[in-house]
Amino acid sequence: MALFEARHIHKRFGDQVVLEDISLAFQEGTMNGIMGPNGAGKTTCFNVLTGRFSPERGSVSFAGADITGLKPREIARRGIARSFQIMNLFDDYSAIENVLIAVPEVREKGFNMVQQLNGGSSAMDKAAEVLRKVGLAGREQENAAALSYGERRALEIAVALAAEPRLLFLDEPTSGLGAEGTARLFDLIAELKESYTIVAIEHDMAFLFGLADRISVIHWGQVIAQGTPDELRANKWVQASNLGKLA
Amino acid sequence: MQQTKAQPTFWITRQMLVLFAVLGTMPLWAESVGLYQYLGVEIVIWMIFALGFNLLLGYTGLPSFGHGAFFGLGAYAFGLVQHELAVSLWLGLLGAVALAAAGGGLVACFLSHRRGIYFALMSIAFGQVFWFVAIKWHAVTGGEDGLLNIPRPAFDFGVGHLALDNNTALFYFVLAVLAVVIIGLWRLVHSPFGKVIQAVKQNEMRTAFVGYNVWLFKWSAFTISAAVAGLAGGLFAMAQESAYPDVMSLHASGFVVMMTLIGGGFVSFWGPVIGAAVFFLARDLLGSMTETWLLWYGLMFMAVVVFKPEGIAGAWQDMVKRRSSGRERGGHAGAALAAQLKR
Numbered sequence: 001m002a003l004f005e006a007r008h009i010h011k012r013f014g015d016q017v018v019l020e021d022i023s024l025a026f027q028e029g030t031m032n033g034i035m036g037p038n039g040a041g042k043t044t045c046f047n048v049l050t051g052r053f054s055p056e057r058g059s060v061s062f063a064g065a066d067i068t069g070l071k072p073r074e075i076a077r078r079g080i081a082r083s084f085q086i087m088n089l090f091d092d093y094s095a096i097e098n099v100l101i102a103v104p105e106v107r108e109k110g111f112n113m114v115q116q117l118n119g120g121s122s123a124m125d126k127a128a129e130v131l132r133k134v135g136l137a138g139r140e141q142e143n144a145a146a147l148s149y150g151e152r153r154a155l156e157i158a159v160a161l162a163a164e165p166r167l168l169f170l171d172e173p174t175s176g177l178g179a180e181g182t183a184r185l186f187d188l189i190a191e192l193k194e195s196y197t198i199v200a201i202e203h204d205m206a207f208l209f210g211l212a213d214r215i216s217v218i219h220w221g222q223v224i225a226q227g228t229p230d231e232l233r234a235n236k237w238v239q240a241s242n243l244g245k246l247a
Numbered sequence: 248m249q250q251t252k253a254q255p256t257f258w259i260t261r262q263m264l265v266l267f268a269v270l271g272t273m274p275l276w277a278e279s280v281g282l283y284q285y286l287g288v289e290i291v292i293w294m295i296f297a298l299g300f301n302l303l304l305g306y307t308g309l310p311s312f313g314h315g316a317f318f319g320l321g322a323y324a325f326g327l328v329q330h331e332l333a334v335s336l337w338l339g340l341l342g343a344v345a346l347a348a349a350g351g352g353l354v355a356c357f358l359s360h361r362r363g364i365y366f367a368l369m370s371i372a373f374g375q376v377f378w379f380v381a382i383k384w385h386a387v388t389g390g391e392d393g394l395l396n397i398p399r400p401a402f403d404f405g406v407g408h409l410a411l412d413n414n415t416a417l418f419y420f421v422l423a424v425l426a427v428v429i430i431g432l433w434r435l436v437h438s439p440f441g442k443v444i445q446a447v448k449q450n451e452m453r454t455a456f457v458g459y460n461v462w463l464f465k466w467s468a469f470t471i472s473a474a475v476a477g478l479a480g481g482l483f484a485m486a487q488e489s490a491y492p493d494v495m496s497l498h499a500s501g502f503v504v505m506m507t508l509i510g511g512g513f514v515s516f517w518g519p520v521i522g523a524a525v526f527f528l529a530r531d532l533l534g535s536m537t538e539t540w541l542l543w544y545g546l547m548f549m550a551v552v553v554f555k556p557e558g559i560a561g562a563w564q565d566m567v568k569r570r571s572s573g574r575e576r577g578g579h580a581g582a583a584l585a586a587q588l589k590r
Contacts, residue, residue: 101454102457
């Protein structure tokens with residue numbers, strides 16, 4: 001059984017149908033890509049899958065349990081973390097504080113009003129480890145707002161990773177990155193892939209085809225093609241819709 | 248160098264010692280600089296109020312313009328306990344905190360899924376409701392006159408008791424309460440809870456997506472803040488020996504906002520403390536020169552908002568930063584010079 005499964009998801013805003021009968025399944029231990037043109041409904045799809053919006057119809061299940069319509073915090077606590085396309089950080093916090101707040105150990109103590117969050121704690125060590133993993137070692141005390149664009153992108157992923165998720169959703173991780181930044185991110189995700197189940201929305205075809213085990217193409221709010229990178233390269237829909245040319 | 252180890256947080260900090268030293272000696276020097284003993288009582292009480300208020304404004308990012316309601320609830324509760332139940336300091340203050348927390352908790356149920364302008368407007372509306380009830384419910388609140396002749400119960404500490412009917416004794420009592428509030432809130436804002444409410448202030452959506460119940464954190468911050476306001480209100484009723492609806496009015500709620508902002512509550516824990524002191528000194532010093540002191544204070548408020556929105560504490564931090572970076576630059580120059588000399 002798939003770790004995560006969405007069945008026949010419908011979502012509309014007013015009379016605008018954004019998602020129409022979307023079904024997706026992600027197996028544990030795989031890297032899954034979602035691609036499609038701008039406005040195809042990819043981010044809305046993410047928002048429905050991670051609880052920001054609830055679908056009009058359809059169901060979402062994770063690790064065998066129905067999570068349809070649960071709130072973002074409930075979904076997060078079940079082990080699904082996500083990063084955002086438009087950067088969504090705690091700008092007044094240092095890099096390490098951004099990560100620290102997402103560490104489960106800290107989350108469980110959220111209503112503790114007496115204990116102090118200081119150096120030397122295991123949560124702090126975990127946060128530092130996550131920053132090291134995404135290449136931000138040495139930048140711990142820098143304010144998130146003062147980091148460079150590429151570093152903020154890395155921090156965006158670090159906040160999601162800090163939650164120690166079973167499933168990691170990444171919304172356009174390469175968005176706005178140059179060739180060098182993209183190459184570095186490629187290495188990072190290749191490494192993360194070994195230990196996490198990942199779903200990534202991505203525009204960069206070379207990036208996605210190089211990393212993903214399976215790819216789903218979303219267009220007009222529907223899944224128009226699904227398969228391994230090789231299958232998709234051969235798919236006439238993909239070829240016809242200009243999506244495969246870069247791969 | 249890897250710097251993951253933050254400074255340990257102490258129960259008592261240097262700033263606290265300075266503040267307690269300045270305030271603790273105030274009865275000795277207040278009169279020689281033209282102030283009077285009761286002023287200290289008022290300043291300290293409003294410091295407590297403003298500190299609690301800033302938990303909401305500065306730390307959680309929620310602008311409440313109706314916080315006078317909880318200050319007032321505390322004042323009435325203190326008076327009612329003395330009149331109806333028993334003349335008791337602890338029971339009175341307990342009642343003040345409990346009623347304000349209950350009122351705050353109730354209001355917070357309606358406010359906690361709002362933020363920004365909607366939160367602000369609804370907080371005004373609720374504040375007005377409490378104010379209106381205080382004026383109209385004669386049987387309980389005494390209407391516009393308020394509750395009069397509230398006694399100042401003695402400070403009973405088991406083996407003995409200390410009369411608080413003179414202002415100096417009362418001053419030291421409220422100062423002790425302030426110390427407890429400061430130490431408690433200092434712990435609170437550095438605890439995991441404190442970190443989460445600051446995260447809510449910066450980015451509500453991300454806080455929810457990393458797994459926190461944002462609504463409950465906002466509710467808790469509001470309720471704690473209201474409870475502290477109630478404590479201050481209870482002390483105020485004792486100091487004034489009365490409780491009246493004026494403290495619940497919109498302009499009284501506005502005062503605490505202005506104090507907190509002028510002092511620099513957005514950037515510093517100490518902002519509300521500085522702001523409360525400045526407010527009362529302005530009232531008395533400007534007030535002795537002109538009847539229109541509030542006009543000048545209002546202009547000062549506008550000047551702060553326009554030129555230094557981070558308030559007095561923000562200006563102070565800038566100054567310290569400038570001085571230390573000046574030193575650093577000097578250090579770099581020195582190092583460069585040393586390098587040159589080596590060569």
